[in-house]
Every structure is written in C-alpha cells, then in structure tokens.
Amino acid sequence: MTSTNSQPDRTPAAGRPASSKSEETRARILGSALASFRTRGFHQTTMREVAVDAGVAVGAAYYYFDSKDALVMAFYERAQQEMEPLLSEALSSHDALERRLRALLEVKFDYFRANRSLLGALSAHVDPQHPLSPFSEETREIRDKDIWFFARALEGTSMRVPADLKARLPRILWMYQMGLLLFWMYDRSAEQARTRQLVDKSLAIVVSLIQFSGFPLMRPVRKRVVDLLQTVFGDEPVPARIEA
Amino acid sequence: MTSTNSQPDRTPAAGRPASSKSEETRARILGSALASFRTRGFHQTTMREVAVDAGVAVGAAYYYFDSKDALVMAFYERAQQEMEPLLSEALSSHDALERRLRALLEVKFDYFRANRSLLGALSAHVDPQHPLSPFSEETREIRDKDIWFFARALEGTSMRVPADLKARLPRILWMYQMGLLLFWMYDRSAEQARTRQLVDKSLAIVVSLIQFSGFPLMRPVRKRVVDLLQTVFGDEPVPARIEA
DNA sequence: GTCTATATCGGGATAGAC
DNA sequence: GTCTATCCCGATATAGAC
Numbered sequence: 001m002t003s004t005n006s007q008p009d010r011t012p013a014a015g016r017p018a019s020s021k022s023e024e025t026r027a028r029i030l031g032s033a034l035a036s037f038r039t040r041g042f043h044q045t046t047m048r049e050v051a052v053d054a055g056v057a058v059g060a061a062y063y064y065f066d067s068k069d070a071l072v073m074a075f076y077e078r079a080q081q082e083m084e085p086l087l088s089e090a091l092s093s094h095d096a097l098e099r100r101l102r103a104l105l106e107v108k109f110d111y112f113r114a115n116r117s118l119l120g121a122l123s124a125h126v127d128p129q130h131p132l133s134p135f136s137e138e139t140r141e142i143r144d145k146d147i148w149f150f151a152r153a154l155e156g157t158s159m160r161v162p163a164d165l166k167a168r169l170p171r172i173l174w175m176y177q178m179g180l181l182l183f184w185m186y187d188r189s190a191e192q193a194r195t196r197q198l199v200d201k202s203l204a205i206v207v208s209l210i211q212f213s214g215f216p217l218m219r220p221v222r223k224r225v226v227d228l229l230q231t232v233f234g235d236e237p238v239p240a241r242i243e244a
Numbered sequence: 245m246t247s248t249n250s251q252p253d254r255t256p257a258a259g260r261p262a263s264s265k266s267e268e269t270r271a272r273i274l275g276s277a278l279a280s281f282r283t284r285g286f287h288q289t290t291m292r293e294v295a296v297d298a299g300v301a302v303g304a305a306y307y308y309f310d311s312k313d314a315l316v317m318a319f320y321e322r323a324q325q326e327m328e329p330l331l332s333e334a335l336s337s338h339d340a341l342e343r344r345l346r347a348l349l350e351v352k353f354d355y356f357r358a359n360r361s362l363l364g365a366l367s368a369h370v371d372p373q374h375p376l377s378p379f380s381e382e383t384r385e386i387r388d389k390d391i392w393f394f395a396r397a398l399e400g401t402s403m404r405v406p407a408d409l410k411a412r413l414p415r416i417l418w419m420y421q422m423g424l425l426l427f428w429m430y431d432r433s434a435e436q437a438r439t440r441q442l443v444d445k446s447l448a449i450v451v452s453l454i455q456f457s458g459f460p461l462m463r464p465v466r467k468r469v470v471d472l473l474q475t476v477f478g479d480e481p482v483p484a485r486i487e488a
Numbered sequence: 489g490t491c492t493a494t495a496t497c498g499g500g501a502t503a504g505a506c
Numbered sequence: 507g508t509c510t511a512t513c514c515c516g517a518t519a520t521a522g523a524c
Contacts, residue, residue: 021490022489022490025490025491046514046515046516047515047516047517048515048516056491056492057491057492057493057494058492058493058516058517059491059492059493059494059518059519059520060490060491060492062517062518063490063491067516067517068516068517120371123370124368124369124370124371125368126367126368126370126426126430127364127368127430128430129430182370183476186370186371186372186373194475194476197475198472198475198476201468201471201472201475202472204468205468205469205472224445224448224449225449227445228442228445228446228449231438231441231442231445232427232438232442265507266507269507269508290498290499290500291499291500291501292498292499292500300508300509301508301509301510302500302501302509302510303501303502303503303507303508303509303510303511304507304508304509306500306501306502307507307508308507310501311500311501312500312501
C-alpha cells in the first residue's frame with residue numbers, strides 16, 4: 001500500500017497511431033477488472049480472475065498494467081476524461097453559482113453511481129504519498145483539471161467574490177466536493193437520500209457564506225479564514241488550464 | 245481491506261485471573277509488533293518478524309491476535325486507556341474553553357508523537373464498515389469515551405452555548421480533532437510546524453464561532469447549521485458516560 | 489511488439505500435530 | 507498454548523511463441 005509504481009502506462013495518445021489490436025486487449029483487461037471491482041469489490045478481486053475474465057494470461061494483464069492499483073488509476077483517468085465534456089456542458093447551461101455547482105456535482109454523482117464501491121477503493125488512500133490518493137503527486141494532473149472546473153464555475157457567475165478568497169475558493173470547493181463524494185460512498189440510506197439532503201442543505205450554506213464574505217462587516221473574519229486556508233494549502237495557486 | 249475480523253480478543257479483564265504466563269506472551273507480541281510498526285511502518289512489518297522478535301512462532305502470534313489489524317486495534321484500545329487519566333487531568337487544570345480544548349489536543353499529540361506512522365495505518369480506513377475505521381461499530385466504545393471528554397470540556401466552562409448546538413457539539417469537536425490528527429499525520433513540515441499553526445488559528449476560529457452562535461442575530465444561521473449536522477450525524481446523542 | 493506459460497518469492501492466514 | 511507445515515495470492519521474472 002506504500003510503494004506502487006503505476007507507471008505512465010501505454011495510453012493510446014502516448015505514441016504511434018493507437019495500434020488497434022493492443023488497445024483492444026488493454027481495454028478488455030481494464031473492462032473485466034472494473035466489472036470485477038464493481039461486483040466483488042477491489043480486494044476480493046484477484047489478478048488471476050481479471051486475466052481469465054479478459055481471456056488472457058496473468059502476464060498479459062501485468063504487461064499492460066504495472067499493478068492492480070494501476071487498474072484503478074486507469075479508471076480514474078478514464079473517468080476524468082469522459083466527464084470533461086459533461087462538466088463543460090453542465091456549466092454552459094447554468095448562470096447562478098448554486099446551480100452551476102450543483103450541476104457539476106450531479107455529473108459526478110451520475111457518473112460514479114455504478115461504481116460506488118470502486119470509488120471506495122480509491123478514497124481509502126488518504127496518505128498523499130500513496131499514488132492513488134486524491135492528494136498525491138501522481139493524481140495531480142487529474143485533480144488540477146477538476147479544480148479548474150470549479151474556477152470556471154466561479155468565473156462565469158455575476159456574484160462578486162473578494163479577490164483574496166477567490167484565489168483559494170476553487171480548491172476549497174473541490175475539497176467540499178470530495179467530502180460529499182466520501183459521504184456518499186458510505187451512505188447506506190435508501191437511494192443515498194441522506195447525501196441528497198446533505199448536498200441541498202450544505203450547498204445553500206456554502207453559497208450564502210460566499211455571498212456574505214463580500215460584506216465589509218465580514219472582512220476581519222474573512223481575513224482570518226483566508227489566513228487559515230493558506231496554512232492548510234500553502235501557496236498553491238489555482239492550477240492553470242492544461243490544454244488537451 | 246474490507247473484511248478483517250478483529251475479534252474481541254482475550255483481554256486480561258475478559259476472564260479468569262489474568263493467567264500471568266499467557267498475558268505475558270501476549271504483551272510481548274504486542275510490544276514487538278508496535279516497535280516494528282514504529283520503526284519500519286505498518287506495511288513493511290511482517291507477522292514473521294513480529295513473531296521472531298517476540299520469540300514465538302507465527303502461529304502463536306495468530307493465536308493471540310486474529311490478524312495483523314487486530315494488533316493495531318489493541319494499540320488503539322491501549323492508547324485510549326492510557327490517555328484517559330491524562331485527559332482528565334488536562335481538563336481539571338483549565339477553565340477557559342479554548343484552553344481546555346487545547347489541553348485535550350496536546351495530550352493526543354504528545355501521546356501519538358512516537359507513533360505517527362502507526363496512526364497512519366489506522367486512519368487509512370475511512371470506510372465505517374472496516375473494523376479499524378475510527379467510525380466503525382468496532383471502535384464505537386473507544387470513540388464514545390473520547391467524545392465524552394469533549395462534552396466535559398464544554399460543561400466545565402462558563403461560556404453559554406445554545407442547547408440545540410450544545411447537543412451536537414461534542415461530536416463535532418471530536419471530528420475536528422480527527423481532522424487535525426489526520427493533517428498532522430501527513431504533515432511533512434519540520435517538527436510539524438504547519439499543524440501547530442493550524443491548531444492555533446483554527447482553534448481561535450472554532451471558539452469564536454461557538455461564542456457567536458449564542459447571539460440572537462445568529463439564530464437563523466445556527467438553525468440551518470444544526471439542521472445540516474442532524475443530516476450528517478443522524479440522531480446519535482452525546483454518548484453517556486461509560487463507567488470503567 | 490504482444491502474449492503465454494511457468495517458476496519463484498514474500499507475506500497473511502490456517503490446520504492440525506504436539 | 508504453541509509450533510510446523512501448508513495454502514493462497516499478489517507481484518515479479520524469464521523464456522520463448524508468434
């Protein structure tokens with residue numbers, strides 16, 4: 001759980017023109033792995049099963065994926081890639097901040113609905129040193145792309161947000177999203193009704209807070225909070241847009 | 245990581261008069277395990293090593309502890325037990341809420357200082373279904389005892405806290421503490437300076453918030469927050485004092 | 489380059505002899 | 507209560523077929 005070199009791996013875009021055959025095998029292995037993860041959970045799934053289900057030898061599975069964890073990483077990457085257009089669309093159809101944020105969240109929940117347990121395997125890693133952690137160096141690119149959508153959600157709205165807070169807000173909102181997803185993953189209530197309530201109630205509060213933050217009276221409080229945020233997150237700026 | 249039956253295990257208090265010899269072996273195994281966890285980390289430590297260091301066979305180690313995880317659970321229990329008197333003392337030497345909370349936190353940080361990596365192994369489990377999770381049924385007793393100290397911290401101070409919030413606050417403060425410990429575990433700054441800053445700044449804000457919460461003007465905001473808390477934590481009350 | 493087959497190793501966990 | 511032998515699995519390495 002500590003050292004798992006999930007190498008850059010052989011993505012289609014990585015080199016020559018996608019060598020169809022190989023890509024197909026890779027996709028089949030990833031597919032059978034995800035299916036197994038979904039039905040039996042990450043830990044119950046063995047690489048031997050994955051290989052058999054995909055109709056290849058164990059060695060082939062390891063040829064394409066450096067480790068079991070690398071399969072999860074591949075899922076993570078694929079998810080981000082597939083969600084990007086959906087997230088862009090979500091933003092373009094709403095103006096008010098609350099609606100925009102909600103739209104982003106809904107894309108995530110919809111996309112991950114079928115993979116709740118899998119997501120659990122991922123978020124089991126809090127340690128930023130672990131490659132699969134949402135806070136690791138290895139997942140930075142994915143994370144930054146995602147944070148960027150929260151920056152866009154803020155940009156595109158008419159609400160005025162103080163500059164000092166605005167610089168921190170995308171990352172905070174991303175954290176807020178992660179918290180919601182975490183709660184959702186382990187929400188045992190029917191149809192995750194509790195998560196739904198949590199989203200409604202917390203979103204309203206979050207947006208109010210952002211609104212209030214601009215009031216002159218709130219300035220001293222805001223300064224203290226921004227200072228706190230700086231302590232937690234350091235000086236990392238909002239990631240610049242990474243061109244696809 | 246999903247199913248790990250760490251059974252109630254054979255604690256001295258569990259049955260006959262402590263059968264000294266057996267207890268001694270058990271303690272030796274736990275001791276060598278913790279030593280290994282500290283120096284080499286949880287994952288690098290093998291049960292074979294633990295057994296050899298304790299001068300027993302692997303099977304013997306498994307006779308006393310159902311799994312490697314059970315060793316961590318034993319550590320968790322022992323920690324709670326050993327910290328209780330220290331926590332009581334911390335409370336009895338301070339009056340102001342901020343001082344009382346800080347004193348509780350300091351006991352935790354001091355106690356766990358030598359075991360930072362070990363604590364990491366524990367908190368790797370967010371899933372409330374996992375026995376070792378700080379939110380699991382298996383750790384409920386330990387958790388409840390700990391939450392109870394936050395209730396005491398609130399009780400013993402002169403600050404007036406609205407009843408609706410007061411009922412929720414001990415659990416919230418416990419969560420706050422868990423967040424701080426989590427940050428601390430992975431804080432790579434020298435001497436965990438960042439955690440120290442985080443404690444100082446956040447504690448001031450937390451106490452201010454509690455103070456403000458009683459202002460009549462804050463009532464509507466407070467109601468919304470309390471409602472939110474209820475959604476997250478359900479109706480679980482502050483645990484009653486469990487008599488030792 | 490893509491894949492099979494197979495062997496080996498380390499490590500958690502267990503069964504059964506003593 | 508304790509030990510030995512064993513099992514299973516993830517990971518890795520290698521030899522070689524195509």
